[in-house]
Amino acid sequence: AQSSLTLFGVMDAGISYYETKSNRYTNNPLMAAPLFAPDNVTRSKWAMSTGGNSGSRLGFRGTEDLGGGLAASFWLEAALANDTGLGTAPGGIIGFNRRSTLSLSGGFGEIRLGRDFTPIYTNDLIADPWVNSGVGATLFGSLGANLATLRGPGSPVAASDHYTRASNSIGYFLPPGLGGFYGQLMYGLPETVKLSNAPQAPSSTGRYFGGRFGYARGPVDVAIAYGSSQAADGLVAAALVNNKIDIASVIATYDFGPLKLYGELMQTQDKRESTSISAITRIKDKYKGGLIGVTVPVGPGQFRATYAKVKFDTGAEVAPLSVGSTDMDASSQKLALGYVYNLSKRTAFYATVAKVQIKDGQNNPVVMGSTTGGGLTYLSTGAGVQGYAPRSSMGYDFGFRHAF
């Protein structure tokens, strides 16, 4: 049978500046501010960045024509931190953590086994002119990764697993040629152990399912996606806990020729239940967001701009008389501007600037504290009462990308 074997990759390196600013806040006006505490604290650094335009990677892929329209194919794609030469899996390992799949495809579509993007992340990528890369990366990307890392289940491959990617997954893709309609389903096996002498087992922690369906014809591309991740499920410290992260989004892009518009609406629910002998707790946090973007071909390159906003609606009940906790919500917005100058189809210079602004960051500093990248974190203290809270972040990328 005919077959192909391809070595491919991206090398993307740049110089970047990152900055985070945390502001002093108080939710309790009766408490005195500490002496000598500055109004805000700024952290910043210059760094060699990778993947500012497109994630650095090295991959191997191949296809074998099995006849009768059938084909077997595989895809192994490793993320690279090319500023140091190591990988991005835990411990600096170079692993095929971007994608590791084996497929059988034919008239029925494609069955894909292994580690792959989730449907919901695919939606986020397509609606983001920055393809979730560099300082301009979609605000929904930071939010999804922050929440997955905080709640779990994560995986030995990445803490953000089940937002961006899922291992041990079975994917199904509709075949092409359905009059513009396309779609996919994904199921990630939890691989937990069932014990005959432990009735609450097996935990379904780590189970993932999601789907994506859309229509693309001519200049238009619209799609909806949904994903549900079982972040926790089982007995934790004498309580039966259950935590699900459900994300839904709708995206649309329209290519007018002189410019292309991008839009996305997203809602994430973080549903947590805990049942113990003494108490039952049910909390449903919501994150709602919108993104608009535009790309404009200018000369041999492309101008890009996006604006996104995310609003956090806490599901926690607020004691009506508690001081300083009248509003437990938070919001963040991000503006990103940039230009990509193409030296060839595969090689480009790029420059990007982005700013994140956060309101009431003290109410959810971990998830809402999005930065523009670079590993900088906010100063975040006071547990929502009085201290420092994430306030804003700036970032610049000046880089060079080469695909091979």
Added chain:
Amino acid sequence: AQSSLTLFGVMDAGISYYETKSNRYTNNPLMAAPLFAPDNVTRSKWAMSTGGNSGSRLGFRGTEDLGGGLAASFWLEAALANDTGLGTAPGGIIGFNRRSTLSLSGGFGEIRLGRDFTPIYTNDLIADPWVNSGVGATLFGSLGANLATLRGPGSPVAASDHYTRASNSIGYFLPPGLGGFYGQLMYGLPETVKLSNAPQAPSSTGRYFGGRFGYARGPVDVAIAYGSSQAADGLVAAALVNNKIDIASVIATYDFGPLKLYGELMQTQDKRESTSISAITRIKDKYKGGLIGVTVPVGPGQFRATYAKVKFDTGAEVAPLSVGSTDMDASSQKLALGYVYNLSKRTAFYATVAKVQIKDGQNNPVVMGSTTGGGLTYLSTGAGVQGYAPRSSMGYDFGFRHAF
């Protein structure tokens, strides 16, 4: 000089079910059974499996013709856990842990330096229709790996080292064209340090030697192999210890055309000595086993079946009056059935079912407690007196394999 450079590999993914069952046992009829203790405990799980038919891997190999019949060649082959994209070396590293060798070959045969299969493991592979892959893998494979992991020396590359593979090894292979006779020798350097001020050094822990000799002509292939691994040697807790694992096996396969028969006889000795001021201990455990298998070409595929049995003869002395310890031996058997459906020479579907049955597992639960894979372990308690012991294991593989 002419040369070749090849990128090659296997991607193999499937859905598998694994189950282990541990039974309650007592070797002391005078002790009362605990209340509410179930008669047996079953553990099970569904998982995405890799390498159910052939170990997933990615490799690079090449040969340079040096003239005069001489050739230089190298082989780098990494094991992949393609369900997650990581590797199988400790910590999930992708390393060339399957094989990493540099060779010089010519009329004299081949000298091979680096990490490679041991001769004894090669024998086990060739006598196993499942090539030690998936739930049907040879019972001798689990036994060898379990014992090597328990006793050592292992290595930073794999705990089972010196059964399946050896690093730092020098191998010699007879040239082809000896009228059907073939053979190989392997020596693994212990790389231990000699100290002028410590007379017992250097320890030879980690030294390996082995060989394999056979005859293959027409439908027949017979071979014997032997390997000796120095698992421990030196001063441990004020005692001079010495532990050797010696394995010998004879295999034969005969291809009748409509079916091919496989057979193997194996004996493993686990010899442990400990000399301290107060006591000298010498224990020689023995494991004896036999395997028969058959493959039958059926349609575009192949039917496979194997049956194997291993008997453990303890070398520990039994106090004649001890209650409940009249028989310290154990045995295990394994039956495996399957079908491989070839879509092409390189691509296939497969389905396998296997069952392991263990008698008196409490007498050697670590080594004799073979499972059908998947990381499931038995519930094993009571230290041979009263508790749970490995009893049986089931496994199913439904998978898809593609070689490139």
Added chain:
Amino acid sequence: AQSSLTLFGVMDAGISYYETKSNRYTNNPLMAAPLFAPDNVTRSKWAMSTGGNSGSRLGFRGTEDLGGGLAASFWLEAALANDTGLGTAPGGIIGFNRRSTLSLSGGFGEIRLGRDFTPIYTNDLIADPWVNSGVGATLFGSLGANLATLRGPGSPVAASDHYTRASNSIGYFLPPGLGGFYGQLMYGLPETVKLSNAPQAPSSTGRYFGGRFGYARGPVDVAIAYGSSQAADGLVAAALVNNKIDIASVIATYDFGPLKLYGELMQTQDKRESTSISAITRIKDKYKGGLIGVTVPVGPGQFRATYAKVKFDTGAEVAPLSVGSTDMDASSQKLALGYVYNLSKRTAFYATVAKVQIKDGQNNPVVMGSTTGGGLTYLSTGAGVQGYAPRSSMGYDFGFRHAF
């Protein structure tokens, strides 16, 4: 645009013997020697070695012609420990730790981003007939790596970073065609964080800069190089510390045809300052060295010999009346001889013998205690007063190298 993509590497394996000898010393003649203490202690081992002639590696590199004299290129090169199949990054990771760079080149020269050799190490490599490989490797190589490992800053990729290589670096190379003149500059970003509420930040620990300039025409090649690594900078245990390692060298090679001569002069300064409320300390250690080497084409191979000497001048002040500390300096010398027999351009046998001799090793055992490789260390006790000190080291390599 035209482009190339190349898979390349080296596999080098051999059998080596290593030995270190430590001698008993006393700097205090009033102290009695311990009873039964031998005059010297020898450690030795046999090992399978890798990279005795050329560092084992696997790499991917490519170039795209962008037109107008411009080209984009990348280089990913991983070091291999092919005796075990793992890599050489911490934890046995296979990473592109030898080189990981993205370049833009044209009439202006080359801009190179990522992880690369430092200019000073390049000088050391070119002046060393052994290319810093195997038992014969340049004495300046051990010295530089020992000092970088001891003082820092190191990196997650290698403890010797900022002597041999630097990550997060921006390199500039002069274009060819300057009448024989060539040159390069390198700057390594410290990537440290600036904090608005911590005036001493950002620390510049990890900053590197260096350069190399030379002239090569016909048989002659001369070059100077300089490098400065910020090993430490900041508040450590209530003291403001600053540690810089500055290295300068000049090299020359001359190819007479029947033989080629190599020479290098090197000076390293290890400058340490510590300012606390109670004390200010300033120490400037110096290491001065010279190397001469020769290669002689003999038959299908090459004979090689080098001799090098390094003198350590301590910058620590010696209390004038202290017993036994009248000379705090030390020195080491190394002699290496070998032959490389080429089977082809890419494949060779080699044999090397080397000896290191150390004087007053007790005064700086970590940095001056160079060995011939193999992971053997000296017995080193007594903190410079009375005990064992590094004295000499022997090494032999018998190996086989194949480049692909």
